[in-house]
Amino acid sequence: MPSAQDPFYVVKDEIQESIDKVQSSFHQWERISSDPGERAQQTKELLASCESIEWQVDELDKAIAVAARDPSWYGIDHAELEKRRRWTSTARMQVGNVKKVVGAGKEQTGTASASGMRRELMRLPNALETEESNLYSAHQENDDFISSESDRQLLLIRQQDEELDELSASVVRIGGVGLTIHEELLAQDKIIDNLGMEMDSTSNRLDFVQKKVAVVMKKASAKGQIMMILFLVALFIILFVLVFLT
Template sequence: MASPASTDPFYLVKDDIQASLDKAQTQHGRWQSMGSTNPDKKRLGADIEDECKSIAWQVDEMEKAVDVAEKNMSRFGLSQAEISKRRKWVMQTRTKCEGVMSSLEGSHKVSFSVTDNGSVTGRLGSAAAQDNDRYIGAESDRQQLLIRQQDEELDQLGEHVERLGGLGKEIHGELESQSRMLDDLDEEVEGTHHRLAAAQKKMNNVLKKMGLRGQLCLIAFLIAILVLLIVLTIS
């Protein structure tokens, strides 16, 4: 069975970033061992700088992800200890990356040249422009991804609303049907009540007209019929 760390997106991205940082530190060691006149030193320094800036941007995104996870720890199944562990890794990785960048920038400062009109030129100006372009492109991609995710969530929400609307209509129709059935039942009960009342009234009138003697005769007659039915049933 795969461990949680092997399936957690944080650790998958973390491993990629760590691999990039290890590569940048290894290249930085080579860069430091090169002489200042080595023509490959500038090229290698530029590659390391690009790698570090990419790592720094990814670390910033990981920090944002940790912020979101900390606000919804129960949803993501994380503990405060795990959140602290992730923040510690973010800080350590950022510190290592900044250390490499500081070393490169310290070397770049001595390579600046001043033009005739007093403007300062050098690799940092070009690197800053490239960094800005990369940042703008990455931010644009991130915004487009967020927009696509929001569109998908809105589509899903619309489907849920439609299903709820259909369910509401079915419930409304069922309630109307039950209401009509109850109304019919009330009418039948009321009609039966009226018929029983009328029958009772007629029976009372008949008994009054018969008098006491007639009532006794009727009772005797009914008893005789009952006895006859019992005898027929037994035989």
Template structure:
């Protein structure tokens, strides 16, 4: 089987060499064959309408061919220019959006920084208030039983505790004409908040 394949290949090669030899000898004897006819003979191309058309279109003297190719090239260049213009416009739009996003991010970053500073300041103030609350001063509005009702006075809670050792600060309910407490005075508490630092 392998031997048959090799014999067929050898036979085909001999046939092709014979054809080439005939064409070369014929070309030397008669220069009447054109280059295309020799090429067709060597390549075993059929003489068809397509090969004639190709031969006409590849003829360098064909003005129509040159004009058509020039028009094709101009059309391709115009299409590429249009595509590049569209691409350029898209890049500009994307660039504009990118710049807008960049500006927004910068403004957001600035706002966040300002908020952080305000939070730090507020936290510091809150810490200050908490410290002051621990050390807050309490005062009592004392209505002395020996004075008229409108002559109540504010007294320091600490001073009151020193003067009246059994005194405890608690809510008192004052009722018309009397009280539910047997102490010598009516009271309410007042709480001072100190001004916060700026």
């Protein structure tokens, strides 16, 4: 968007300041009539200043032509480009008229033609002021647009902050659930470890009993072995019930 920091307006202000100085010098040049030497010197300076301003306006026109190839890249629109072209045209006409009057003064001493050209020059500031007013209105509209766009951006940022707060609260809740699951898994792991220890202890006891039974069976008769087997089966069933069903 065009703004006071736009390079065009920076250069424009410098050129306008130079035009104002040229006009002031031109008014002084008109009042010089008795000293041909001073008039010739000021004529030379005025012509040099006009040529310098014309060169600056030409460079500004070139910059406008470059921006016109892709206005969106430079953040401007076609209406703004047209306003800038009108301003450079008005500035070139204003400087050109001063240059014509001063150039004519080198060859003519009469004041009729100079007065006529001066009247033409006096009309240009009004057109320039109108252009300045239009540019100011455009700047004001741009400022309003920037203000509304800033408000919209602030609203979006506020909404994003609220969404981030809700997301943060959800993450905290999920973290609490994860911690609870972790503690439950630790408790289950401890229970499994205790069950494993009990199984190992029971297995050791069974091994001990089996060894004792083997020793007894070697010493007992066939009938005694059968009774012992039945006893061991009953004992195994009892132990199984105690270990796995209680």
